[in-house]
Amino acid sequence: MKKVRTSRFLAVVMAVLMMSVAVFALAACEKESDVNTDTPVAGDDTDITMGTTKVDIYNTDVKLLYVPIGDAGPAFEMARYAIEDTLKFLPNVTVDIKPAEYDPTKQADIITDAIGQGYQGIFFEAMDPIVSQGPIEKAEAAGIPVITVNLNSQAVHTLFIQGNDYKSGYQAGEILGAAIDGKGNALTLNAPAAQAATSQMIPGFQDALKDNYPDITFLEDFPCEGWQSSEAANNMKSALTKYDKIDIVYAASDDLADGAINAIKEAGRENEIKVYGSMGYPQALQRIKDGTQFGSYFADGYSQFQVVVYQMLYYVQNGLNATVLGYTDTPTLDMPTTPITKDGNLAGSVSVDQVIENSRWKVVMPDAFK
Amino acid sequence: MKKKLNSSTIRRFITIGLVIALTALFSLLSSNFLSMYNLSELFRNAAYLGLIACGLSVVMVGGGIDLSVGGIVCATGIICVHLSDIGLSGYMVLILGIITGGAFGLLNGFIVTKLKLTEFVTTLASGFLFFGLGLVFAYRDDHGTLMAHSIKSNTYLSLGQPLLPGGFYLISLVWVVLAIILWVVMHKTELGLYTFAIGSDEKSARMSGVNVAKIKVIGFIMSGAFSGLAAVFVTAYERTASTSLGNMREFLAIAACVVGGVVLGGGKGDAVSAFLGALFLAMLDNGLRKFGMDSYVVYMIQGSLILVAIAFDSQFAKISYRRRVKEQRLSAQTLTS
Amino acid sequence: MxxxxxxxxxxxxxxxxxxxxxxxxxxxxxxxxxxxxxxxxxxxxxxxxxxxxxxxxxxxxxxxxxxxxxxxxxxxxxxxxxxxxxxxxxxxxxxxxxxxxxxxxxxxxxxxxxxxxxxxxxxxxxxxxxxxxxxxxxxxxxxxxxxxxxxxxxxxxxxxxxxxxxxxxxxxxxxxxxxxxxxxxxxxxxxxxxxxxxxxxxxxxxxxxxxxxxxxxxxxxxxxxxxxxxxxxxxxxxxxxxxxxxxxxxxxxxxxGHEIKTEYDVQRTFNDDFVLEVKDLRYGDLLKGVSFTAKGGEILGIGGLVGSGRTELLHCIYGAKKPSGGRILLNGKPVSRSVIKNINNGFGLVPEDRRREGFNPLQTVEKNIAIASHDVIANALGLVYAKKERDWAEKAIEDYDIRPKNRKMIVDNMSGGNQQKVILGRWLIREPRVLILDEPTVGVDVGVRAELYRFMRQLTESGSIIIMVSSDLFELVQVSDRILVMHDGVFFEEFPREKATQAAVLMAASGEHTEEGVPLV
Missing domain, CATH: 3.40.50.300 (P-loop containing nucleotide triphosphate hydrolases)
Incomplete structure (x- = not known):
């Protein structure tokens, strides 16, 4: 008898818990739904006359959506900071951020869903070039401009703002090749196998070696699952036991470079091997300053997302998107890629101090620099 | 004689009530919820989950579990894209997708009944196997790295396009029809009756002359075939088979069944329970997304709901048991007197 | 068709x-x-x-x-x-x-x-x-x-x-x-x-x-x-x-058939200072007010048909089931309702279904013997040393002649008699003060039975109480010092050892009073 009562109690507790979660959740959205009701519904109102609907972006509410791959890591931090910073001077513009949790289907679902929700512009990193195709086409057909960032989609859309992977890889090849006078052995730490298709850094690096340094031997390319630093360390360890002489290591991200550096330190071969990363994350900048990492490239996330927001507002203001403009191909905007070394004395590179001073990392992640 | 409501009918009404309550809540809170566009997308998403859940419900009613449905969706999806690439039309791919999924289910059923392994372990393992198989068949470039690959066949792609200009997808229609057919099968045929029997008490069913192994294998084939069907529609909609296809779908499908009233351990629930459960979960997901809620809140709400459903079912079983004992006594007296 | x-x-x-x-x-x-x-x-x-x-x-x-x-x-x-x-x-x-x-x-x-x-x-x-x-x-x-x-x-x-x-x-x-x-x-x-x-x-x-x-x-x-x-x-x-x-x-x-009864061998002495009393014990519909007193040195046999409430009585005494009424006293003090406390106080139970409740069939003899005695062989921190476990198991194997003499033997692979010795040995080695046995010799061959009876007798000679439920009338009559027969949730008749016969016990279990027994209802 008593047992029955305890389990009934449990059921009541669960119900109360659920209710409170629901109430909390609904309370949280109360504010946002206020905003929702005032904005026009783009998906439903098909009577929008395309190209002629000018929006006063400084006096009427504008609602944009950003669907990042995930909601963690320095790149996301910087993107969010850049967006918030930009919006400080645009009080009537809101950007909702709905992370896709590393699932392309989910990303597509979020975008599809947003089309009926009154968003006037959508931007995101397209995790899958094909899965994202349907939702983008729907959004563009509904008059919503879509901008992809860093990762492109097969669908024709309003703009692709590219971080230019290939070029940064090529630059890394040139710089590392020069650093070892065109002689030695090279290896690379790549993106996870499933995503390798979307990143062009390693091919760029390989091409640079092929074109300029025929005496450098390319040893091996290691895919690193989950972009994990520990995976990179494991791969580096096996490389260190496998190859007697390694001169340069190029990593597709600074996290991977970090793993490699740790493995090399453990093996006591830090004087022999130069490690070059990508993205220019704050920890990497600090490592370059300390001399443990040879270099990286500076992807200016701040400028990139500021451009995304302003470019988007331009389309909204003028009622433009790929459909209205009659695009048959997605236009691409290449962002600059700047190589970083400690002193900035190698082919086209800038010094790490200069980057630390001029990037926003000091503001976004101040703990990274001591 | 006046027909009294039995406990499964009451449970059904509760689920329907929840779906209606949720519809009312979301349509009050968001002006876009009841728009044609949103409903069409909602039903597409619900159908993806719901087709898998309906097939799974057959196994679950029979007292088993199938954790491999996600893997089946992944492998079948990728195989289907290959089939269309060798020149088969979308309709052939649809049929072959169902057969492929069913064959995976047959493998599960074979291992469970012939090698006498438990459903949980078997399908957990075969789920990994099918995911792996999907990666084996995945499209790769010359370096061996995975690459995106679009479906070329127009008939195949048309399966994923809306039926009407305003929306509404074929998958949703198929889902509704199949759920009804499956309901009839479960309640009006020997197969369904035997499935309930083995889910309720396998040993007794066996002693009554039920071919338990055969029924279990058919259950797994159904589960696999429904997952295969879902895979065809989803790949058609997404225009490709990505390697993350079907990822974690098995748990969502189990959750849908449980919320709808299919009892873990078997004997209770049916395809309509799975239908309503999937609709409810998809609606929750869709509705909560309207409010830009953080994903952890959505997870918390979903998790609590599943717990509430299980806790409710165990309490409900006790209450309705007592009620039915009383009823049986009363009606037995009136019948015999 | x-x-x-x-x-x-x-x-x-x-x-x-x-x-x-x-x-x-x-x-x-x-x-x-x-x-x-x-x-x-x-x-x-x-x-x-x-x-x-x-x-x-x-x-x-x-x-x-x-x-x-x-x-x-x-x-x-x-x-x-x-x-x-x-x-x-x-x-x-x-x-x-x-x-x-x-x-x-x-x-x-x-x-x-x-x-x-x-x-x-x-x-x-x-x-x-x-x-x-x-x-x-x-x-x-x-x-x-x-x-x-x-x-x-x-x-x-x-x-x-x-x-x-x-x-x-x-x-x-x-x-x-x-x-x-x-x-x-x-x-x-x-x-x-x-x-x-x-x-x-x-x-x-x-x-x-x-x-x-x-x-x-x-x-x-x-x-x-x-x-x-x-x-x-x-x-x-x-x-x-x-x-x-x-x-x-x-x-x-x-x-x-024709009953052979061995002569009553020794006059036993019971210890009045160590007494287990059960007073008006009730458990749902199965026990309807059961009372008895067992003294130190006694083997108390409990007869009755399956379903007459025998097993529930044992479980209530052991603390594995919660009685709906009545009292259980050891030397005048109430017995705990916790199995763990009772084990520490010298209780032990050999259950009827030994495969499911008695031992872990896939473990070794050593582990099965040591598991009930971790309180004795563990150190202050609760850690059990393998050596102590081994010594403990080897002593039990030697004392109770468990065969094969291999402490690493998987219990599932042993004969029924030796399995029973393992589970009995697990308790006997602790020298329990109250040992409760439910059908102790089911599936055990005759030779091993005699040994088990001898071990039981040895334990009672040290002043402990054994309460034994058995459906084997021969065993009940031969081994018990006193037999209480249950019928329909109460003790129906009591037989002193001298007067107990299998036929009489069987009759009492069927709800018929006999000349040999003392009627209790």
């Missing part, structure tokens, strides 16, 4: 025709299992419309005979006749075809299905592939009315009482046109009122001409319903009694 099937089912609903005369005859049935003969020329005969009871102690050969009739076993010699025609029954399906149905102790019903669905499970009426529920329901209702049963065809089986479930089983048998229904101890899980229900069902079947073989341990049921009684002993049919001839003394004598 389906048409034929339906045709045969059409006849079924009529039920067995009332027929006169001999239904089943068994003549000179022999059966051996791997060289050991278990049936010696068994003869058995029964008529239409007769309830024929079959009695005998465990191992008397009742189940073997029944399994031969139902085609589960094959006879070595002899002949079966149905309707006075010689038949061969080589499997259960053939038995069914001959109209023989068995209702097992563990029922074969599906709880979530309705009465009607259960009755037709495996033989549904179908049309165009769809199950015809209405027609099945009508036929079920016809059957229910015909036999005047208290059942609703649409009720799910899980809500039915055990007696009603048995009715469903009976209906299921009748729906396959059974003319002979075998019931194997059908009342063992029924309450008195439910049993009465079942008896009425049996009466009703009898009137319609169905023959019933009723296997039981309960004499009072035999009086109540049987037309004839056949008693078996050691694989032989001792005799068949007509209703008028059945009386307790005759039946028990037939069951036990």
């Amino acid at each position: 389906s048409k034929e099937k339906r045709k045969s089912l059409d006849i079924k609903v009529e039920g067995p025709m009332k027929e006169e005369g001999v239904l089943l005859t068994c003549k000179g049935i022999d059966k051996s299992f791997s060289g050991v003969q278990v049936l010696f020329g068994a003869d058995f005969e029964m008529n239409y419309g007769e309830v024929h009871a079959l009695m005998g102690e465990n191992g008397a050969g009742k189940s073997t005979l029944i399994k031969i009739v139902t085609g589960v076993y094959h006879k070595d010699a002899g002949q079966l006749y149905i309707d006075e025609e010689s038949v061969e029954i080589s499997n259960p399906i053939e038995a069914r075809a001959h109209g023989i149905a068995v209702i097992y102790q563990e029922l074969s019903l599906v709880p979530d299905l309705t009465v009607m669905e259960n009755i037709y499970l495996g033989q549904e009426l179908k049309k165009y592939g769809f199950v015809e529920k209405n027609r099945m329901r009508e036929r079920t209702l016809d059957l229910i009315k015909k036999y005047e049963l208290d059942l609703n065809p649409d009720a799910t089986v899980e809500v039915l009482s055990m007696a009603q479930r048995q009715m469903v089983e009976v209906l299921k048998a009748l729906s396959t046109n059974a003319k002979l229904i075998i019931m194997d101890e059908p009342t063992s899980s029924l309450s008195a009122a439910e049993s009465e229900h079942l008896f009425r069902t049996i009466e009703s079947l009898k009137k319609k001409g169905t023959g019933i073989i009723y296997v039981t341990h309960r004499l009072e049921e035999v009086y109540r319903i049987a037309d004839r009684l056949t008693v078996m002993r050691n694989g032989e049919v001792v005799g068949t009694l007509t209703k008028a001839e059945i009386n307790p003394r005759t039946v028990t004598t037939m069951m036990i």
